[in-house]
Amino acid sequence: MNIDKRHLLNLSILIPYLMLSVIGLIMVYSTTSANLIREGSNPFYQVINQSLFWIVSLAAIFVIYRMKLSFLRQAKVIQVVLIVEVALLVISRFFEPVNGAHGWIRFGFIGLQPAEYLKLIIVWYLAHKFARMQPEIRTYDYRALTKGRWIPNHLNDWRLVSLLFIALVGTLPDLGNATILALTVVIMISVSGIGYRWFSTILLAIVAGSTALLGSIWALGVEVVEKIPVFGYIARRFSAFFNPFENETGAGLQLANSYYAMSNGGWLGRGLGNSIEKNGYLPEAHTDFAFSIVIEELGLVGASLILALLFFLILRIIIVGIRARNPFNAMMALGIGGMLLIQTFVNVGGISGLIPATGVTFPFLSQGGNSLLIISIGIAFVLNIDANEKRVLLVEEIERTMT
Incomplete structure (x- = not known):
């Protein structure tokens, strides 16, 4: 009708x-x-x-x-979008960094930020993948997402694609958008139809991992982390987080x-x-x-x-x-x-x-x-x-x- x-x-x-x-x-x-x-x-x-x-x-x-939603669900459309996004992320590495990150492609007064578009693309991609896996998820729960393998072994594996994009953004380096991408992937896994206990497990792992990371940086000292190539500016942000008034004119x-x-x-x-x-x-x-x-x-x-x-x-x-x-x-x-x-x-x-x-x-x-x-x-x-x-x-x- x-x-x-x-x-x-x-x-x-x-x-x-x-x-x-x-x-x-x-x-x-x-x-x-x-x-x-x-x-x-x-x-x-x-x-x-x-x-x-x-x-x-x-x-x-x-x-x-x-538009018809059937067009947005086509695998070829999503594949083209993913390929274009990878190309844009790679191209952005050859432009001048902004605030320490190579995240912009500039043409005069027009600027594109590929990492921003990736946040929606990753939702679109995972919704498409997980929707096609619903019969298996209802039967096998989380095992349907991993196919019984914790390590991806083919390029079409959603875990490998997600990690690739998060890594590309993280090495720009763009810690903020990489964090949002990682947490968005967690949300998509949680709403994919798997048992709620897996969400609790993932959330606990994130909290424990974040606490361990902050504790390690605090114990080792920001100066040690700052010597790691690429991530010097990230270390300065951790320094500000621990005590912003210690270096009020700097970090x-x-x-x-x-x-x-x-x-x-x-x-x-x-x-x-x-x-x-x-x-x-x-x-x-x-x-x-x-x-x-x-x-x-x-x-x-x-x-x-x-x-x-x-x-x-x-x-x-x-x-x-x-x-x-x-x-x-x-x-x-x-x-x-x-x-x-x-x-x-x-x-x-x-x-x-x-x-x-x-x-x-x-x-x-x-x-x-x-x-x-x-x-x-x-x-x-x-x-x-x-x-x-x-x-x-x-x-x-x-x-x-x-x-």
Whole structure:
């Protein structure tokens, strides 16, 4: 039956997305305009750039929402996307590093960040793989994912593909996105249909491994880790995590000033545009530490309302996944919701000192067109999935009524 998708649009996801996007544009202007004015540049430059990405994002949402999900499930389409992503990650190694990581491909004022796109691609790929394995998973549980082998022995093994991408991103080196990728893979494994006890085991292993890593770095000393090739800048971030005020003008500069920003904000904030720390004191105030400026300007109350709106959006996405009857649809929605939740946790944890800073942007509020675009594409996937699930239920209800 021909049911127009326009009538099946999930406004409880679209409206929070639009609200957060607009708030994000406002905060991008607030966090970037002061530095641009000091440089003698157009104060609207970054917000215009972000707005252009948002326009492209809205167009992408419209196109993807109208697409048939059967096209997105085709193995050849996913294979082409994976090959292109590998090529982009390799090419990015030949461009100048940004903040110590070779994660950007730049053509004039346009920049692509392949690692950002990979976060959604890995969800898409694993949802496709695990959906095709559902009969085996129902019968053999986790053994269906490993095929009885703990070590992958062919190139099409999802574990080998996942490890390859995480390794490529980690050697850029981009610790933040590599961490998000690894945790996203864990989420996809957890929602694949295996027994819940495996999720508990994996979670315990992650906590134990993270504790052991931090303990080892603390015991050996950051100076030892800093001598390891490529990972020197990561060691400096661990140094800031252990004691940001010990080297407040060096490794601890960002985290210490992030604390100052949050302290300045208090309950109600200094007012929109009135941040002190963004005026040259807090590096990356418009990207990694944008939420610190949000707290300084809007206070704990304003920042909490934005977090609540973001968590509401994530919850609605997860609910779509829980309600979906098609395995691919369910895992795509749950993976996208989990990816957003992880990115939020990693960013807020980094700016507050709960975990080492990883250079991960805050969804919507940080300046970064690539991040906004990939979030928008993820939202488009979920809207399409929700509409298709509703259509199937509606058709079944109509058929029952007619019979």
